Amino acid sequence: xxxxxxxxxxxxxxxxxxxxxxxxxxxxxxxxxxxxxxxxxxxxxxxxxxxxxxxxxxxxxxxxxxxxxxxxxxxxxxxxxxxxxxxxxxxxxxxxxxxxxxxxxxxxxxxxxxxxxxxxxxxxxxxxxxxxxxxxxxxxxxxxxxxxxxxxxxxxxxxxxxxxxxxxxxxxxxxxxxxxxxxxxxxxxxxxxxxxxxxxxxxxxxxxxxxxxxxxxxxxxxxxxxxxxxxxxxxxxxxxxxxxxxxxxxxxxxxxxxxxxxxxxxxxxxxxxxxxxxxxxxxxxxxxxxxxxxxxxxxxxxx
Amino acid sequence: xxxxxxxxxxxxxxxxxxxxxxxxxxxxxxxxxxxxxxxxxxxxxxxxxxxxxxxxxxxxxxxxxxxxxxxxxxxxxxxxxxxxxxxxxxxxxxxxxxxxxxxxxxxxxxxxxxxxxxxxxxxxxxxxxxxxxxxxxxxxxxxxxxxxxxxxxxxxxxxxxxxxxxxxxxxxxxxxxxxxxxxxxxxxxxxxxxxxxxxxxxxxxxxxxxxxxxxxxxxxxxxxxxxxxxxxxxxxxxxxxxxxxxxxxxxxxxxxxxxxxxxxxxxxxxxxxxxxxxxxxxxxxxxxxxxxxxxxxxxxxxxxxxxxxxxxxxxxxxxxxxxxxxxxxxxxxxxx
Numbered sequence: 001x002x003x004x005x006x007x008x009x010x011x012x013x014x015x016x017x018x019x020x021x022x023x024x025x026x027x028x029x030x031x032x033x034x035x036x037x038x039x040x041x042x043x044x045x046x047x048x049x050x051x052x053x054x055x056x057x058x059x060x061x062x063x064x065x066x067x068x069x070x071x072x073x074x075x076x077x078x079x080x081x082x083x084x085x086x087x088x089x090x091x092x093x094x095x096x097x098x099x100x101x102x103x104x105x106x107x108x109x110x111x112x113x114x115x116x117x118x119x120x121x122x123x124x125x126x127x128x129x130x131x132x133x134x135x136x137x138x139x140x141x142x143x144x145x146x147x148x149x150x151x152x153x154x155x156x157x158x159x160x161x162x163x164x165x166x167x168x169x170x171x172x173x174x175x176x177x178x179x180x181x182x183x184x185x186x187x188x189x190x191x192x193x194x195x196x197x198x199x200x201x202x203x204x205x206x207x208x209x210x211x212x213x214x215x216x217x218x219x220x221x222x223x224x225x226x227x228x229x230x231x232x233x234x235x236x237x238x239x240x241x242x243x244x245x246x247x248x249x250x251x252x253x254x255x256x257x258x259x260x261x262x263x264x265x266x267x268x269x270x271x272x273x274x275x276x277x278x279x280x281x282x283x284x285x286x287x288x289x290x291x292x293x294x295x296x297x298x299x300x301x302x303x
Numbered sequence: 304x305x306x307x308x309x310x311x312x313x314x315x316x317x318x319x320x321x322x323x324x325x326x327x328x329x330x331x332x333x334x335x336x337x338x339x340x341x342x343x344x345x346x347x348x349x350x351x352x353x354x355x356x357x358x359x360x361x362x363x364x365x366x367x368x369x370x371x372x373x374x375x376x377x378x379x380x381x382x383x384x385x386x387x388x389x390x391x392x393x394x395x396x397x398x399x400x401x402x403x404x405x406x407x408x409x410x411x412x413x414x415x416x417x418x419x420x421x422x423x424x425x426x427x428x429x430x431x432x433x434x435x436x437x438x439x440x441x442x443x444x445x446x447x448x449x450x451x452x453x454x455x456x457x458x459x460x461x462x463x464x465x466x467x468x469x470x471x472x473x474x475x476x477x478x479x480x481x482x483x484x485x486x487x488x489x490x491x492x493x494x495x496x497x498x499x500x501x502x503x504x505x506x507x508x509x510x511x512x513x514x515x516x517x518x519x520x521x522x523x524x525x526x527x528x529x530x531x532x533x534x535x536x537x538x539x540x541x542x543x544x545x546x547x548x549x550x551x552x553x554x555x556x557x558x559x560x561x562x563x564x565x566x567x568x569x570x571x572x573x574x575x576x577x578x579x580x581x582x583x584x585x586x587x588x589x590x591x592x593x594x595x596x597x598x599x600x601x602x603x604x605x606x607x608x609x610x611x612x613x614x615x616x617x618x619x620x621x622x623x624x625x626x627x628x629x630x631x632x633x634x635x636x637x638x639x
Contacts, residue, residue, distance in 0.1 A: 039351060051361075142318050154598060155325075155610060279447045
């Protein structure tokens with residue numbers, strides 16, 4: 001391990017200094033095959049989502065009474081043009097899957113953006129001001145962690161009402177404790193260090209201390225947790241869609257599509273198989289990327 | 304030791320109060336009049352309404368209402384289901400064994416496969432086995448289990464016809480419930496056909512529910528084993544001329560068990576989340592599908608009481624795991 005990780009001292013770079021942190025990160029990251037594949041898959045999904053209007057052969061909600069439950073083209077009975085077959089009311093599977101990519105990525109990023117923002121603020125407050133504020137915030141996070149994630153999300157959706165936006169808020173709340181814990185732990189560890197004391201002595205305000213000195217230290221663990229959080233968010237949102245509390249039909253959300261497909265499990269394998277494969281591939285890609293980022297960003301694991 | 308127990312238990316109390324608060328607020332936040340919700344679709348006359356408002360204390364300040372709620376909870380009164388009019392706790396206790404039976408079988412499945420797979424991956428580090436096992440385990444970890452269940456039904460129930468699609472036992476068998484666990488009850492009754500039926504109903508849901516814990520346990524076993532295998536005492540054991548099998552199973556695995564047991568303890572919450580989905584797919588008559596049906600029927604007392612019970616159970620299990628560590632490992636006991 002140490003042999004491959006240490007650059008050969010006999011062949012210094014042109015500048016002879018240590019490599020730029022970013023270049024070091026790139027070299028660690030690109031050595032991880034799984035992470036690169038994950039990033040590639042996410043790239044493809046992002047292109048599918050961004051250009052869904054041009055790539056999808058049909059509208060995701062357009063029904064066609066001529067082609068109910070037709071199998072994919074390569075199977076007997078398949079209809080030309082509907083590559084992956086059609087669902088129970090004649091909508092094109094491929095088009096719905098492509099639009100689903102847009103939706104799932106949007107859900108993943110929106111949930112994590114919401115959760116990271118709120119989690120960072122709460123974690124900073126808890127770690128910087130300590131005392132009763134910290135106790136209250138951390139106890140609340142413990143309660144959120146005690147309940148099973150899906151049950152908690154279900155309760156929140158039961159209060160807010162089913163729908164994609166409410167499901168998004170519910171999953172963001174469920175993910176919150178992880179970010180609060182990371183930020184609080186980093187803040188507490190960093191505040192005790194000399195450079196923060198030095199900055200304080202030079203007259204830096206609390207806000208400046210937090211934003212300029214302490215917050216950058218949270219970036220690496222937050223990026224890793226956020227990447228893994230996207231996969232959890234996509235999975236939980238799909239689960240909520242599957243039990244009828246997430247995106248509502250006819251939205252082409254993968255979990256909701258699976259819920260619609262349940263009753264056709266006996267006679268139309270394609271309506272059941274494809275949306276699940278998409279969820280699995282997407283979640284797997286983000287998990288691979290997250291693992292790779294952790295290995296590349298975590299100084300403890302390096303060398 | 305007493306001090307350790309005391310601090311651990313006292314940490315649980317605020318969490319428990321928090322959960323009751325959350326559950327209490329839940330019922331207040333749901334739109335609509337709670338009495339009318341309780342009365343259901345038939346409605347209620349004004350006089351009866353006023354009587355119930357007074358009886359449930361809805362005319363009192365919120366803080367007093369919370370006090371009444373806590374009093375009722377402490378006495379074991381979690382309200383009545385709007386649909387069946389039975390006490391929530393009674394319904395919960397009737398269905399809970401089914402969920403436990405499913406969860407125990409799922410965790411057994413996860414351990415039986417996950418631990419040997421993790422050990423194999425660690426011993427044959429960087430080999431094709433290692434990469435294969437780790438790849439599969441990451442896939443299992445990323446699996447949308449509600450889809451995984453449908454796939455298994457598609458393959459084993461529809462294509463091959465090996466297993467039934469849903470339920471807990473074929474309807475033609477009636478077994479007296481002694482323990483609530485059908486696998487045990489059928490054997491106690493000496494009905495082996497019924498036992499076989501129960502097993503065939505259980506096998507797919509247990510695999511589905513066990514998949515995510517299996518992946519986590521395999522990964523954890525591998526990393527714990529890798530750490531232990533680098534220790535000096537392993538080299539000593541090898542130097543003594545012990546067989547590789549003995550070194551791995553007796554010397555290394557025993558010491559790797561602590562982090563593995565921790566991870567198993569942490570899977571309780573994951574199992575409950577999974578049980579909600581698994582029970583829905585396989586129409587398994589447990590607590591998870593009961594909660595999902597409660598949402599569909601707007602049966603809020605069931606949702607409220609069930610959440611409180613599940614939260615308390617998970618909290619107690621976490622506490623139990625913590626205390627067991629304290630008993631086993633004095634270093635943990637004397638921390639802080």
